[in-house]
Structure formats: structure tokens, C-alpha cells
Amino acid sequence: MLIRDAEVEGRRVDVRIGERVEQIGSLVAGPAEEVLDAAGGALLPGLHDHHIHVLSLAASLDSVHLGELATAAPRHDGWIRVIGWDGKMTLDRARLDELRGDVPVRVQHRSGQLWVFNTAALRALDLDVKGDGRVYRHDGLLRERMPARTPDLDRVGRLLARFGITGATDATVSNGAAEAELLAGLPQRLVVMSVTDGAPCKVVLHEPELPSLSDLEDSVAAARRAGRPVAVHAVTRAELALALAVLESGDRVEHAGVCPPEMAAMLAARDVTVVTQPHFPVERAEQYASEVDPGDRPWLYPCTLFVEKGVPLGAGTDAPFGDPDPWKAIAAAIDRGLSPSRALDLFLTPPEAPGGIPRRVAENMPADLCLLDTGLAGALAAPSSSLVRATWVGGSRLET
Numbered sequence: 001m002l003i004r005d006a007e008v009e010g011r012r013v014d015v016r017i018g019e020r021v022e023q024i025g026s027l028v029a030g031p032a033e034e035v036l037d038a039a040g041g042a043l044l045p046g047l048h049d050h051h052i053h054v055l056s057l058a059a060s061l062d063s064v065h066l067g068e069l070a071t072a073a074p075r076h077d078g079w080i081r082v083i084g085w086d087g088k089m090t091l092d093r094a095r096l097d098e099l100r101g102d103v104p105v106r107v108q109h110r111s112g113q114l115w116v117f118n119t120a121a122l123r124a125l126d127l128d129v130k131g132d133g134r135v136y137r138h139d140g141l142l143r144e145r146m147p148a149r150t151p152d153l154d155r156v157g158r159l160l161a162r163f164g165i166t167g168a169t170d171a172t173v174s175n176g177a178a179e180a181e182l183l184a185g186l187p188q189r190l191v192v193m194s195v196t197d198g199a200p201c202k203v204v205l206h207e208p209e210l211p212s213l214s215d216l217e218d219s220v221a222a223a224r225r226a227g228r229p230v231a232v233h234a235v236t237r238a239e240l241a242l243a244l245a246v247l248e249s250g251d252r253v254e255h256a257g258v259c260p261p262e263m264a265a266m267l268a269a270r271d272v273t274v275v276t277q278p279h280f281p282v283e284r285a286e287q288y289a290s291e292v293d294p295g296d297r298p299w300l301y302p303c304t305l306f307v308e309k310g311v312p313l314g315a316g317t318d319a320p321f322g323d324p325d326p327w328k329a330i331a332a333a334i335d336r337g338l339s340p341s342r343a344l345d346l347f348l349t350p351p352e353a354p355g356g357i358p359r360r361v362a363e364n365m366p367a368d369l370c371l372l373d374t375g376l377a378g379a380l381a382a383p384s385s386s387l388v389r390a391t392w393v394g395g396s397r398l399e400t
């Protein structure tokens with residue numbers, strides 16, 4: 001097809017696409033060629049979300065928020081799943097029974113690390129109903145006993161297409177071959193950490209249960225033997241300090257949620273990539289103001305510091321734990337001092353190198369594209385996913 005009058009790299013051009021971008025210039029439509037008039041809208045490489053949890057996102061689209069619990073209809077499996085609990089309201093089994101006792105209810109904390117079950121849920125799972133119903137880190141037993149859901153990946157695909165996303169890296173640590181097979185149903189291109197050839201091996205550090213240095217070294221050595229870099233999940237300062245003991249060039253840090261200048265300098269010196277969430281200090285402003293150590297507050301997801309120090313930097317939304325809309329992350333990065341084009345580039349770097357050279361629309365690249373309603377300067381003056389007009393993966397226009 002021919003995309004007529006699109007803005008590419010500051011020029012108004014016509015772009016012919018098949019599976020790849022075939023021609024860019026002043027072009028004449030073929031006799032039966034489909035034509036889309038871009039009317040000067042920017043044609044960009046499709047965005048790549050460098051850190052997402054697709055199956056959890058699918059589940060979240062199928063869940064309700066705490067405020068909706070009292071009136072929510074159970075799903076066909078009889079359960080109600082609640083997400084987005086920020087911990088402000090104290091929740092345990094008894095309180096949850098008061099809020100909703102008639103059907104099994106499972107509440108997931110926003111961190112993704114804590115669950116609360118009501119009595120009906122514990123009974124349905126054949127678990128002890130006398131405790132407080134709180135479970136840290138969903139264990140294998142619970143995973144086995146929870147009724148399975150078929151994830152609606154078409155729905156996730158449509159959501160991501162509305163944001164102009166053509167690819168994503170799934171950072172879920174428990175991903176294996178079975179999850180990768182399920183995830184193949186997503187219309188976007190997907191890198192599955194620890195599974196996709198050459199993709200980094202995810203290593204999670206989580207206070208207060210940090211591994212010993214030698215255990216961490218063993219995990220990293222195993223990844224290196226398999227020819228993979230590592231992607232270390234490090235949110236707190238202590239987690240990052242431990243990660244710094246093992247990271248090498250080509251590795252990445254997921255989050256680096258607290259990163260003072262001296263640590264950013266170390267990351268830069270070692271050529272370690274950071275995949276950041278510039279929107280977290282905006283989305284979670286209230287929570288961070290009350291829960292984060294005052295000494296750490298100036299260094300929360302410090303996108304401008306990373307750039308100043310020369311840390312290779314890409315971004316991911318961390319959906320569903322963060323808002324899945326990358327344009328909100330771009331807007332947050334700009335508000336926090338990054339230049340608009342640098343903020344956009346956080347999602348334009350290649351999947352295999354989140355801190356690498358941003359992809360650009362050029363002949364012969366795979367036609368993974370995102371067309372905006374307006375020119376790029378206008379779009380970056382007020383970034384919003386509402387400006388995304390069409391999204392193509394390999395030349396196929398995605399449903400939204």
C-alpha cells in the first residue's frame with residue numbers, strides 16, 4: 001500500500017509498504033494500490049515496550065478495582081479478581097469477607113508481590129481458612145489451584161495497537177516454554193526474557209530476601225554459560241548495589257528505581273543498559289512521598305540523570321503494574337526534563353538493545369510502523385496515544 005504525504009524525519013514524503021518499507025519519496029500509486037492519505041501526520045517506527053508483563057496485562061483487563069468490588073459480577077469461573085490495591089486500605093481475609101463474602105475474591109497488591117484471599121476463595125482453593133488470607137509471592141500451590149484462564153491476547157493486542165506499539169519484551173521471571181507458546185498469540189512482535197534466543201536471563205533481586213553474592217554469581221554464571229546477558233530486577237538502592245557486583249557490558253537493569261549519581265556513573269562506565277519507567281514517580285507520587293526514604297527521593301527513576309551520565313537507556317511501561325500507555329511515560333519523561341525526542345527514543349530503540357541507536361523509518365526496514373494524526377513536533381508538544389491513527393506489524397494493519 002501507499003501512505004501518502006507522511007512526515008518522515010522532518011520531510012513530507014510518500015511511503016510504499018509491503019512486509020517491509022519498500023520505497024520512500026515522491027511516489028505515484030499503482031492501479032490497484034491501496035492509498036492512505038497521512039495528511040502530514042508523522043510516520044514513526046512502531047514503539048517497542050522494553051518491559052511488560054503480557055499475561056498479567058491480559059488478566060488485569062479481566063479484573064476489577066477495589067472500588068468496584070461490591071457490585072462486580074463474578075467471571076464465568078465464579079471468581080472476582082481485584083487489582084490495583086495500593087495497600088492504603090488495610091486488607092485481610094476478614095475485611096475482604098465484609099466487602100464481598102459471597103463469591104471467591106482474590107486481591108492483588110499493586111507491587112504484584114502480595115495477594116489477599118477471602119474465606120470463600122481459600123475454601124475454593126482447599127486452603128486453611130483461619131489465617132489472615134495474605135500470601136506473599138503467589139506460590140506454586142496457589143498457581144496450581146487457581147482456576148486457569150485463557151488469556152485474551154487479541155484484546156491485549158488491540159490495546160497495544162492503539163498506542164502504536166508493534167513490539168514488546170515480556171519481563172516475567174516465571175516465563176518458560178509454555179508461556180512463550182501462549183504469548184505467540186499476540187499480534188505484536190515479542191521478546192520473551194529467558195526464552196527467546198539471545199534474550200537476557202531475568203534475575204530478580206528482592207529485599208529483604210536478597211541472595212548471597214555467591215548465589216547471585218552462580219545464577220549469572222549460568223546465564224553466561226548459556227550465552228545470554230542478564231537482566232537484573234533491581235528497584236531499591238540495596239538491590240542495585242548488589243546487582244552492580246555482577247553486571248557487565250551488555251547486561252541490563254530492570255527499573256533501577258533508586259539510582260544516585262555515583263551508581264549511574266558506575267552503570268555508564270560498565271556499559272550496562274537501564275530499562276526505566278519514567279512515569280512511576282508521576283503515577284505513584286503520593287506513595288513515594290510517604291514510603292520512600294527521603295535520601296532516595298531525588299534519585300527515583302532518574303531519567304535525566306541516566307542520560308547525563310551516559311547510561312544506555314530504554315523504557316518500558318511495566319504494565320499492568322504501570323499504566324500500559326507508553327505516551328504517558330513519554331510525557332512524564334519530558335515533564336521531568338528529558339528532551340521530547342530523547343523521551344520518544346526510549347521506545348524506539350531496538351528490542352535487543354534498549355539503550356542502543358533508535359530505529360528510524362527507512363527503506364527495507366520491516367514495516368512495523370505507527371502513523372500519527374499530526375506532525376512530530378505537535379505530537380511531542382502534547383504526547384498522547386489519542387494521536388495514534390494506525391499501527392502496522394510487518395505491513396499488516398493491526399485492529400484497534
Ligand SMILES: [Zn+2]
Nearest residue numbers: 051053171318
Ligand atoms: Zn516488571
